[in-house]
Amino acid sequence: MKGKKLLVKGVEAIALGALEGGCQCYFGYPITPQNEIPELMSAELPKRGGVFLQAESETSAINMVLGASAVGARVMTSSSSPGISLMSEGFSYLIALELPCVVVNVMRGGPGLGGIEASQGDYFQAVKAPGHGDGRFLVLAPYTCAEAYELTAKAFELADKYRNPVMILSDAILGQMKEPLEVKPLKIKNFAKEDWALTGAKDRPSRTIKSLFLDSKELAERNLKLKKKYKAMEREIRFEILSEGQEELMVIAFGSIARICKEAVLNLRSKGYGISFFRPVTLFPFPKKALCSALDSNEKKIKVLVFELNCGQMVEDVASALCGRAEVLSRFYPPSVLPFPEDIEREIKKCLNSLNFPKV
């Protein structure tokens, strides 16, 4: 398939990216709208000497991931919101055990069973608390099929580099829409695992991978070590920015709604409006510094308008990153209420023109 141009859905781009990233094992449980990922993996992995297994539940799937990761395999699971919630105990253990893996969440509407419409309702869960106990995922949010392919492949490298789970946070629009994708070879680094993986105590002392630390000092040290790792992940921060440094308003969005917003911003810019655009690609670590310096170097006083497919989550990270540097406003769309670029344009104009733009 390499070097070929294919017409694929976002979820297929994710699966192809996983194969490019060297994924050796996949464990998962079906849930809409991401079933094409396990389907593609079940066809492709065995051909390449890899392992595909459909588990009896998400709790089992994530623990299969845990086992395979512990013996040094490049391993992935994918699911959608309710399934991701079920995996959260496993996520916490994977973080604590410092086991690398890639987790794909093709978000659907919630809370509860919700619906299968596009949603970004799991932002908080992904970036703040994937599981219990103060652990973090490195979170990547693609907005095109090509980016989904590249970021998923890269996610395997990053997971191994930091010995931490990496999440691809996507949604049903990106997941289910089709785009041409060039399946090009990527440079994905490998990291030696011989110094920590459980491979049998041959010619070395036996090893333990554990997360139980009854000694409070030991547990504190473990947590501080993890915290250092999250700090180091800041090296991986990615973002996209469109700005000339003299705009009146900045639009911020991630994932599929960022695409709608970008179109609206480009339309308005072509009509002479001073609007800039910022898209975080890493949601954790959040591109705080990049955002602040973009605003600091802007010549005019600027308003910030955050668009999301939820009831307003990332806006909190934007506000805390900006720390009063700009007025931060939120425009949100709960699942199934998808805006068109014209709707976004209208919102932006309202915000520009009116002092009474509703603050929610």
Place this chain on the structure above:
Amino acid sequence: MPELFKFPQSLKKTLFHYCPGCHHSIIHRLLCEVIDELEIRDKTVGLASIGCACFLYFYIDVDIIEAPHGRSCSAGTGIKRARPDLVVFTYQGDGDFAAIGLGDSLHAGSRGEKITAIMINNTVYGMTGGQVSPTTLPMQKTTTTPSGRDPSKEGYPLKVAEILAGFEGVAFCARVAVNTPQRVLQAKKALKKAFLAQIEERGFGYIEFLSACPVNWKMDPLSATRHIDKLAEVFPLKIFKDFE
């Protein structure tokens, strides 16, 4: 003179944390003897579960990982699928294997996962202080069945070996005890067979140990050891499934 008794190579030379009279210690030793005799120490990965035996890695000198409560059979599946050349065993309590982990355990057995699952059936949740477990005997007092397990309210003891024996994917299935010297020898033989089931790629190997928990049974070690015979009336000691 033939050597009849020696310290197992895979057993670490350290003191056990288990309560006096607890059978975990005897079972640990048997496990190490079997690992030594099969010469698999350097390609074995163990899964220590939640419960009294979660400190397995302090005693057994092989690579060990901790899985979340009840998930050892799933994590073991991940290990074995990724590295079929490794020998994988889980070491789980009845609460771990048969309550919270029943789904994981049965599905691994049903898939014929080539791992060895060891369930230590002491009929209570030991580590958390002696609450009712799926295998608690009728009328047995626990901290959450203070007037005794009433089957009309708390149900009947769950017979895991009997269930697993009916699964095509299970190659070996036995229930053993270690409360008499003869039973210790029988148990060791069965345990070895539970490992051979995966080594010979025949399928899932399951072995259940009836095990004493003197502290939570509120018995002295000797009475607790004798009490295993009462358990055996409800949970028959038997090789339910075997291979040549």
